[in-house]
Amino acid sequence: MKTGSDPDPAEADSKPEPNRILIVDDEDPSRDLCRQFLETDGHEVETCDGSEKALTVLTLKRFDLVLTDLSMPRMDGVQLIKQIKYHYPATDVIIMTAFGSVASAVESMKAGAYDYITKPFPRDLLRATVRRCLESHNLKREISKMQQELLKKDRLAAVGSMAGAIAHRMRNPLSIIQMCAQYLEGQVAPDQEKVQVLQAIEEKVKVLEQLTRDFVEYSRASRIRKSPEYLEKLADEVIRNCAPRCKIQCVEIERRYKPGLPAIHVDADLIREVVTNVIDNALEAMKGAGRIIISIDADGAGNLILMFNNTGSVLSEELQDKIFEPFFTTKETGMGLGLAIVKQVIEGHGGKIAARGDIETQTTTFKIQLPLAT
Numbered sequence: 001m002k003t004g005s006d007p008d009p010a011e012a013d014s015k016p017e018p019n020r021i022l023i024v025d026d027e028d029p030s031r032d033l034c035r036q037f038l039e040t041d042g043h044e045v046e047t048c049d050g051s052e053k054a055l056t057v058l059t060l061k062r063f064d065l066v067l068t069d070l071s072m073p074r075m076d077g078v079q080l081i082k083q084i085k086y087h088y089p090a091t092d093v094i095i096m097t098a099f100g101s102v103a104s105a106v107e108s109m110k111a112g113a114y115d116y117i118t119k120p121f122p123r124d125l126l127r128a129t130v131r132r133c134l135e136s137h138n139l140k141r142e143i144s145k146m147q148q149e150l151l152k153k154d155r156l157a158a159v160g161s162m163a164g165a166i167a168h169r170m171r172n173p174l175s176i177i178q179m180c181a182q183y184l185e186g187q188v189a190p191d192q193e194k195v196q197v198l199q200a201i202e203e204k205v206k207v208l209e210q211l212t213r214d215f216v217e218y219s220r221a222s223r224i225r226k227s228p229e230y231l232e233k234l235a236d237e238v239i240r241n242c243a244p245r246c247k248i249q250c251v252e253i254e255r256r257y258k259p260g261l262p263a264i265h266v267d268a269d270l271i272r273e274v275v276t277n278v279i280d281n282a283l284e285a286m287k288g289a290g291r292i293i294i295s296i297d298a299d300g301a302g303n304l305i306l307m308f309n310n311t312g313s314v315l316s317e318e319l320q321d322k323i324f325e326p327f328f329t330t331k332e333t334g335m336g337l338g339l340a341i342v343k344q345v346i347e348g349h350g351g352k353i354a355a356r357g358d359i360e361t362q363t364t365t366f367k368i369q370l371p372l373a374t
Contacts, residue, residue, distance in 0.1 A: 019134050023047045024054040024068035051075035070097035078111050085112035092137050170212050178205045224348050228263040238275040250289035258297045270345045277338040285313035306368040315357035315364040
């Protein structure tokens with residue numbers, strides 16, 4: 001057994017993404033000066049010299065804030081605000097002008113502008129106005145994201161509950177169908193064509209039984225019964241069960257556990273299911289010989305980190321989030337519930353899971369974070 005802590009190839013960048021700002025002004029000096037001011041605060045800034053160009057750029061990229069001049073040829077700032085708010089309601093707008101008046105300010109605010117500043121404005125005023133706007137914008141975006149997540153979880157919980165109930169009801173009929181097929185198979189001569197038909201029935205029943213088990217596991221994943229457990233012990237139990245399949249596929253499993261890690265309050269059955277699903281997923285993705293490295297460590301922030309790194313496959317960036325969605329699968333068979341169950345279990349324990357592919361090392365890593373505190 002190897003011990004120690006390895007570099008974390010799946011560590012996501014913890015820094016927040018910079019806000020993206022589009023500056024629209026037909027005067028080059030004003031446009032460039034605003035860009036310099038805002039880039040010093042770490043924002044991603046692009047510029048346009050007219051409203052028409054700005055609308056074209058907005059169709060190609062998402063911006064959090066548009067900072068636009070009020071007086072411009074062909075389409076003024078108020079008209080631009082109306083277009084932005086109609087097509088991109090989540091994008092905020094700040095008006096700037098050298099001809100400030102109460103009337104123009106009221107008109108801009110009615111059109112949907114967040115704020116209004118008059119040229120020439122000091123650098124600190126611009127930065128403070130933009131900062132207030134983006135703080136409000138980011139807060140609204142986070143609230144919207146949280147609402148969407150809650151709605152998604154409610155829907156998934158309803159689907160899981162219904163699927164579990166249906167699956168339980170299906171088990172008895174499937175068992176009866178299988179027993180009847182086995183009985184009839186024993187009543188006919190082995191060389192008759194009817195035997196093949198009965199065997200086909202049995203095979204399809206087995207497929208349906210696996211699907212019902214997946215549904216039951218998915219519904220059960222939300223009912224967590226915790227007890228103090230050692231993560232290393234649970235992982236080793238699964239590794240022993242997977243050993244025959246790994247031997248057939250010529251896959252080596254390497255353990256890298258940090259010694260002396262504390263017990264953690266988890267549902268032992270569900271965590272074993274998590275480890276099993278992740279290893280099964282790795283074996284299927286590898287499609288042959290290779291190595292799976294399983295490491296367990298503490299991150300110093302009150303979490304245990306369980307990582308699976310397998311050779312022979314690279315998870316594309318496009319699929320990094322999709323693979324955890326219920327019923328999403330790239331396989332010809334199966335319902336795509338395995339990794340959805342994994343995600344539901346980990347989040348039910350207050351943890352996080354992420355998957356990353358590394359083209360350079362030709363590996364894929366699953367990183368699971370579980371809180372030590374109950």
